[in-house]
Amino acid sequence: MTIRIVGSAVTKFGELWGVSPRSLAGEVFSGALKDSGLEKKEIEAVFVGNMLSGILAGQEHLGSFFAEEMGIANVPAFHIEAACASGGLAMHMAVNAVLSGRYKTVVVLGIEKMTDYKPEIVSTALMAAGSDEERSVGITFPGLYAIMAREYIRKYGISEKELASVTVKNHYHASLNPKAQFQNTLTLETVIKSPLVSDPLRLLECSPVSDGAAAVIVSSLSSKRGIEVLASEVATDSLGLAQRSSLTEMKATQISSGRAFEAAGLKPKDIDVAEVHDCFSIAEILALEDLGFFEKGKAGSAILKGDLTLGSSKHLVVNTSGGLKGAGHPVGATGVKQIVEIVDQLRGRAEKRQVHGAKIGLTQNVGGSGATAVVHIFKKND
């Protein structure tokens, strides 16, 4: 059975104080539906990826909540949570459900509303993705990723500039994406002079707190517009860093991407465009290596050289959306937004961000400090 994405849409990401979760969901559902050319009644189930609505807004039961909002009450509807990988996991569940033969066409919604709450409330809420011991010592995600960055620097001697170049690349891409939270480019110097949040990670190496939503329509019906889902794979790891054998590898990414490449019958060199989980600068470097694009210790210099930037003569372009750093990181929406970006690239409608001739795309979405990873591989219709 061939599974395709037949419609997709994303809202503007940012501090959307005047907009409710309902209207964000309504906007992307209408957009994706219109894009698909399907009618509402053809949508047979709803898969919602969201992390924080229960903790921040006291609203759970989000499957029924958003199905009602979409005007398709009574269909089966599901809320899937895996921290910042909630969106990617919702997509995976949707793919499984269509593969099972139970549904032909379903919608995946990734959504998060974070900026209506005080930053300290949000950072505490995000620690719901961490381990007991991490919470009990009071560490938050910048600290956890800083531990990984420190160890990476010790092992591979990466420079400040290499780390900072992740932000420079992703902000450049964001400046070409009207839906991105940030529209400004940044220089290496500005990033390196920004305040330390958790040594060695600086403010401009941390993804922001954001609001936003994204939706894709997944179908087993044939469609000329459809983008084929070649692989959808998930793996997990211990919640806490202390329980892992390595601080410079994300085993969940390695396992899920290994399985994804096998399922797709492809190798890393076959990927033209990828959206990876750059919640912090170090995270993109780890991701690119764990996905098999680079050997350990080598991704940073490639990014600094501009090899992964739009317009490079090299093959792979990474985070054309602006990534989590440039486009914003509404946590439950991110995994679905990554897919929307790849769909736009493979359909040749990414406008100023278009990677010319892109045929194969990949997304990698991470929960917590690597306890969940979801990898998808997509192919342009022939």
Added chain:
Amino acid sequence: MTIRIVGSAVTKFGELWGVSPRSLAGEVFSGALKDSGLEKKEIEAVFVGNMLSGILAGQEHLGSFFAEEMGIANVPAFHIEAACASGGLAMHMAVNAVLSGRYKTVVVLGIEKMTDYKPEIVSTALMAAGSDEERSVGITFPGLYAIMAREYIRKYGISEKELASVTVKNHYHASLNPKAQFQNTLTLETVIKSPLVSDPLRLLECSPVSDGAAAVIVSSLSSKRGIEVLASEVATDSLGLAQRSSLTEMKATQISSGRAFEAAGLKPKDIDVAEVHDCFSIAEILALEDLGFFEKGKAGSAILKGDLTLGSSKHLVVNTSGGLKGAGHPVGATGVKQIVEIVDQLRGRAEKRQVHGAKIGLTQNVGGSGATAVVHIFKKND
């Protein structure tokens, strides 16, 4: 493809103040695994149903959390939330995933820890399953179900005794179930003299706040011990009561059970034993009618006559576990516990609660005031 439950286990339900969620999960996973005769390494994915851990304990990311606890880190792991239907929905997602051919054998864990928190915190948290307007006026679930009960009484003239007989039946069954939260029988008089919580519902017609966990192992491998999953169906409805066309029907139950009977090629009269969602006395009455066991207005008198009680000469026995009222209602665990009870009945190991000759069983698990319903039908191995 035939999907079977090849192992199952449930903890004691109750106020388990000395036990952590980790140990509850560990207990049922070991129990279900032992029951299945399988080895840990054969479990390919984890599906967790839980509603309140994020809001009450600040812990989300429960797929990875419990996979690690089970000692099967790195497998795909998922957290599914749909209020009090979280457990049933996790089972449905697991069935889809096995049907998709992606996994052969997976574990479903339903779990909730509620009694460590103040009752007013828990009842506020539970309203995360309700609609905006319901929360804004301050109504809680006893009030919502009381509205349904009032309208039901107006329409069908049910007596106090009929309503109260749900509790009497379910406490009698609970008294035969060592895992039930309550081990005492109750008379009609005691129930009717208990304080009104929300007119017409009395204290002893409301399910308790509970801790507990349940697990089942779902597999496409053939097994002589396996109980066949004939149907797994879900439907939704508006979150709020005000948006529904009827207060005395749960459309989500009607739709999901209609599809389930169709998928199984069975009719309500074929069911020997059922676990239905009696969060309040009225809820069991609505369920029995919406499932097609009785015409509207008729279930209460059948319960009062004892037709659905163990030992009755009639065909169908309902809530042999004690139901939510007698056995307890740790919300995310309930949907899975219902399945464990049916498995025990169909495997002939329900001891004092055994329905002799039970061959076909059904479970109905509801989220909120009916915004999600999940219906499963199971068959004894020939």
